[in-house]
Structures are given as C-alpha cells and as structure tokens.
Amino acid sequence: MDVDDTPSEEALTTVNTLENIERDEESDIDVSDSQRAKDIFYGTAIFESPADIDIIGTKPVEDVPMLTWVNFEIPPKKMKITNSGHTVILSGKWGQERPYITGGTLTGKYVFSQLHLHWGVNSMEGSEHTVDGCRQPGEMHVVTFKSCYLTQESALKESDGVAILVYMFKLQDKPNAGFSIISDALTGIAKAHTSMKVNPIELTTLVKQFTSDYFMYRGSVSTTNCVHYITWMITRVPMGVSNDQVDSLRYLLDDNDDLIKRNFRPVQLESNRSIFHVLPSTSKYSTLLPLTEYDDKTVTQIYRMEFDRRSNPLFQFGTSQSESILENSEVESDLYSEEEDGESEPKIGNKALCIVRTIKKYISSVFYGLIVLFL
Ligand SMILES: [Zn+2]
Numbered sequence: 001m002d003v004d005d006t007p008s009e010e011a012l013t014t015v016n017t018l019e020n021i022e023r024d025e026e027s028d029i030d031v032s033d034s035q036r037a038k039d040i041f042y043g044t045a046i047f048e049s050p051a052d053i054d055i056i057g058t059k060p061v062e063d064v065p066m067l068t069w070v071n072f073e074i075p076p077k078k079m080k081i082t083n084s085g086h087t088v089i090l091s092g093k094w095g096q097e098r099p100y101i102t103g104g105t106l107t108g109k110y111v112f113s114q115l116h117l118h119w120g121v122n123s124m125e126g127s128e129h130t131v132d133g134c135r136q137p138g139e140m141h142v143v144t145f146k147s148c149y150l151t152q153e154s155a156l157k158e159s160d161g162v163a164i165l166v167y168m169f170k171l172q173d174k175p176n177a178g179f180s181i182i183s184d185a186l187t188g189i190a191k192a193h194t195s196m197k198v199n200p201i202e203l204t205t206l207v208k209q210f211t212s213d214y215f216m217y218r219g220s221v222s223t224t225n226c227v228h229y230i231t232w233m234i235t236r237v238p239m240g241v242s243n244d245q246v247d248s249l250r251y252l253l254d255d256n257d258d259l260i261k262r263n264f265r266p267v268q269l270e271s272n273r274s275i276f277h278v279l280p281s282t283s284k285y286s287t288l289l290p291l292t293e294y295d296d297k298t299v300t301q302i303y304r305m306e307f308d309r310r311s312n313p314l315f316q317f318g319t320s321q322s323e324s325i326l327e328n329s330e331v332e333s334d335l336y337s338e339e340e341d342g343e344s345e346p347k348i349g350n351k352a353l354c355i356v357r358t359i360k361k362y363i364s365s366v367f368y369g370l371i372v373l374f375l
Helices: 009-023 031-043 243-249 296-304 328-336 348-374
Strands: 059-061 067-070 078-083 088-093 100-103 110-119 138-146 162-171 194-198 214-222 227-235 239-241 276-278
Touching (some): 110 162, 110 243
Parallel strands (some): 059 276, 162 227, 162 239
Antiparallel strands (some): 067 100, 078 194, 088 110, 100 110, 110 138, 214 227, 214 276
16 A cells, blocks of 8 residues: 555544544443453453354453444545456545444444455355354455544554454355445456545445444454554354345455455464453344344345346456455455545446447337338
C-alpha cells in the first residue's frame, strides 16, 4: 500500500474524530466490568490464527460489558468495492460519524476500517476458522482498529491494535439483500487491483450487530517480515447467503488472471488454547446458532438484485485455475487495503462486453420482429 506522508483533509477529519472518540472512552462502562475486560484481554495467551472453534472447549465469560455498536446505521459519504487480487474489499469514507465498536472484552474503541471475504472452490470449504472441525462455505471479516493508534498501519504494529469481527457463511435459498451490494458489483472489478464506487449503504444492511454470545480469542498472524496481533470475535449467528452469491466470488481474478478459487488459510493447531465464549446464551447445543428468518420487507429487494450468472461477463474468462492456498503474507495484505483515494474505474473490457451484448440483443430482437412481420 502506498503511504502518502501529507495528511489529506479527510485524513485530518478522521484524526479529529478519533480524538473525540478517545476522550469519551470508558465514560459509560462500569469500572469493575471494564477491569475484568482488561484482565481477560491482556492476560490471554496468544496463538496463531485462524483456529477451530468448538463450544465445548471454550471458557465462558459472564462479567464483562455488552459489546456496543456506534454509528453503524449512518451511511458513509462514499463507498467503494475493490478486488485486491486476493479478496474483495468493501470500504467507505465517513465524516464525523465513523462507525466503531467498544465494550465486551475490548479495552478501547475500535473504528471500522473495511470488510472483506474468504471463500473456497465449493461450499464444502471457504471459511478461515473451522467450527467443530468443519469448514463453512465462507467467512466475512469486518476489520476495526483501535482509535488511539489513528491509522490501521500504526495499529497493526501494536498487540491490541486490530480487532476483526467474524461472520460465518451459511447457505440459504434466498439471496442476502445486504450481500448483494458486493455480489452485484463483482462484474465491475473482475480484474485484480480494480475498484469501483457503489451507492453508500449503512453497514447494518450487511453487518449484523451482536452484543453477546460470541467467541473471542487473541491470535497472531505471521507474515514474511513480522507478526501481527489480532483480536478475533466470532458471532454465533451465521450469515445467510445463497449459493449463487458465494459462487459469484469464484469468478474474480488474481494477479495472474487466474480465478481466485481459494483465499483461506489453514487452521493452526495448538494445544494450549484460550478461546472465550463471551456472555454466552443458555443455548449450548451447537457452536453456531441456526439462521434467523428474513424480514419480509427486504425480500422484494433481494429478488430485484439477484445475481444472474448467465449474464455475468466474468463467465467469459478462461477456466485456468490456481488451486494453491495463498501464502499468509498475501492474504493478510488485504488488511492494508483500507480507504485510499484514486480508485480506478472498472476495466473497459467488462464495460465493452456489456455494451456489445446489449447491442446484440437489440439487433436480434429487431431481426426476429421483422421476420414475424413478413411472415
Ligand atoms: Zn480476512
């Protein structure tokens, strides 16, 4: 990621906002609960991530504050979607109302940076974490960083700098309306290192807020040059997505113009694990809870935006595929791809393909119309 030393106006606005957030810190959290959260946070063993989550081996934590979500219902001023060559990233620019989370076992306020996805060659794999030893069809990572470090780059150098919220995919018949903002835009970012603007939406459309009943651990990620420390928070409520929506991700291209078929890392096996189950619900029958029902009001919108694979220009690309699992350093470079200016327009090839198809459809319909007239 290119780093510009001169802070832009928007960067300064963000810094001011973050400073305001810091001044408010811990004002509304009970002192004993807050201390308990700090004890857990800093007293936790750190091991390599991702991990297997098994509710039987987790340690319940009851006496910490609920997780608090602030400003997630406020849409950003700008929003963009990027193909990093390893994954698809959704990011945005907010003014004074940048979303953040606090409470739980966190020791400060963590501001939203970006979200990205992990998937596999089919729905038998895709998630980075496993649940009861099994991979899920995919996984969404909502990346946040501690506000006192001001930037994500700085936060990645600290042991408590970055927290990632994890949502496991679970297949359902109906498409997920919030997910459509990603799946509908993929045709415009087929090539690696392309971005396009999308209509800004409030993150709550895609990111379901949870306040309790989640798994937390502190993990490390080793890259070529250093080790990053990440606080992982995995909600028990899975994210329902349709098979077509997950499938649409598999047509994105990497740096070599091969399909990104897999972008998850292997689970790290370690015996001395410390995975907490924070504010657990009484339901202990399985690690993940069942999918929640859809709101009927969103269903019409879902079908309007349903992904049509047959009209996907990505379908035109070749089928040479790389099945190798990406190196850790490559996957985690996605963490650096937070908001940047200068997003490139989608490649002209995709646009041209759409235009040619439209003209072909128009010509063929006129042609058949004339035949019917003369007959
Ligand atoms: Zn990730």
